[in-house]
Amino acid sequence: MKKLRVLLLLDKDLVPPDDYSGTDYTGEQWKTEYDVLLTLRELGHEVKMLGVVRELDAIEQIYRDWKPHIVFNMLEDVYGIIPYDHNMVAFLELLGVAYTGCNPLGIVLSRDKGLTKKLLTYHKIRVPKFMVCRQGQRVRRPKRLGFPLIIKSLIEDASYGISQRSVAQDDASLNERVAFIHEKFHSDAIVEQFIDGREIYVGVLGNKRLEVFHPWELIVKQKPEGAPLLATHKLKWDLAYQKKLEVKTCSAKNLPQGLAERLNIISRRIYRILNMSGYARLDFRLAQDGTAYLLEANANPQLAYGEDFAESAEYMGMPYEKLIQRILSLGLRWKQAHAIS
Numbered sequence: 001m002k003k004l005r006v007l008l009l010l011d012k013d014l015v016p017p018d019d020y021s022g023t024d025y026t027g028e029q030w031k032t033e034y035d036v037l038l039t040l041r042e043l044g045h046e047v048k049m050l051g052v053v054r055e056l057d058a059i060e061q062i063y064r065d066w067k068p069h070i071v072f073n074m075l076e077d078v079y080g081i082i083p084y085d086h087n088m089v090a091f092l093e094l095l096g097v098a099y100t101g102c103n104p105l106g107i108v109l110s111r112d113k114g115l116t117k118k119l120l121t122y123h124k125i126r127v128p129k130f131m132v133c134r135q136g137q138r139v140r141r142p143k144r145l146g147f148p149l150i151i152k153s154l155i156e157d158a159s160y161g162i163s164q165r166s167v168a169q170d171d172a173s174l175n176e177r178v179a180f181i182h183e184k185f186h187s188d189a190i191v192e193q194f195i196d197g198r199e200i201y202v203g204v205l206g207n208k209r210l211e212v213f214h215p216w217e218l219i220v221k222q223k224p225e226g227a228p229l230l231a232t233h234k235l236k237w238d239l240a241y242q243k244k245l246e247v248k249t250c251s252a253k254n255l256p257q258g259l260a261e262r263l264n265i266i267s268r269r270i271y272r273i274l275n276m277s278g279y280a281r282l283d284f285r286l287a288q289d290g291t292a293y294l295l296e297a298n299a300n301p302q303l304a305y306g307e308d309f310a311e312s313a314e315y316m317g318m319p320y321e322k323l324i325q326r327i328l329s330l331g332l333r334w335k336q337a338h339a340i341s
Contacts, residue, residue, distance in 0.1 A: 003044045007068040015030065048062065054079055082155055089104045126294065141191070149193065150166050151177040154189060203309045214260065215263055281298045
């Protein structure tokens with residue numbers, strides 16, 4: 001295996017210590033970044049970290065001086081703005097450096113939840129019925145959208161803005177939640193049919209040749225009685241809350257006959273329709289009748305050791321070190337395939 005010079009591109013607030021001396025960093029905000037850093041070093045690669053807010057000049061300078069073989073891109077926003085993340089990847093392409101994860105177009109198509117659903121609806125892939133509520137406009141609910149409905153930011157990820165209050169049972173609570181999204185996140189809102197059922201995640205790895213991981217499921221053993229199953233921000237990121245509700249993700253068991261195979265086929269189609277590359281996680285809801293609805297397509301999902309994407313890869317025989325190396329290899333191949341002659 002060739003040893004690479006890898007530039008680890010991080011959010012400035014998430015740069016881990018170069019050599020952590022503690023025994024456990026599970027609760028640290030930079031856990032994912034440190035997991036990747038340690039693994040790259042264990043694989044024998046030479047790694048430099050660069051925390052970024054507005055440091056485009058610094059990226060170009062380190063590229064000119066050090067000549068990294070590849071950038072391991074772990075940025076989720078640029079200048080603190082989530083919709084700018086694809087611009088960073090486009091900048092790396094203009095520099096001519098290879099990078100890990102999704103390409104600019106795939107990021108744009110998958111980040112906008114409304115655009116994603118429009119494209120997939122055209123290709124006859126099941127998504128919840130939905131509408132987009134733009135900032136500054138009145139909410140006009142069409143009759144085809146019956147309650148309950150769930151309201152989210154059109155562009156935020158990591159479940160920001162999602163809580164039990166996100167599910168509306170009437171027009172008054174719908175209007176209130178849309179206004180909250182507009183004011184809190186300064187973004188448009190997407191309102192969609194709430195699918196009551198199991199939460200299923202499918203990991204996909206690849207550029208042209210794709211590997212699809214076994215379906216993974218979100219389990220909440222101590223869910224409050226009567227509360228809908230929601231992957232809220234608190235449920236995803238608050239360790240104490242997870243422990244209280246006995247939250248875990250694991251291999252999806254007792255799926256309807258043939259569903260795993262159908263999800264494999266559908267996930268490949270979605271990944272290609274959205275022009276994704278590198279790696280992604282597709283979030284589905286499995287309704288009571290066994291129908292799978294695509295909720296979101298997540299480019300460059302959470303890569304921490306022990307999280308659902310890495311765990312589902314390991315379930316398929318790809319341990320964490322091999323997963324990180326595969327992501328590097330895919331980035332190098334993407335550059336070679338799209339190099340300007």
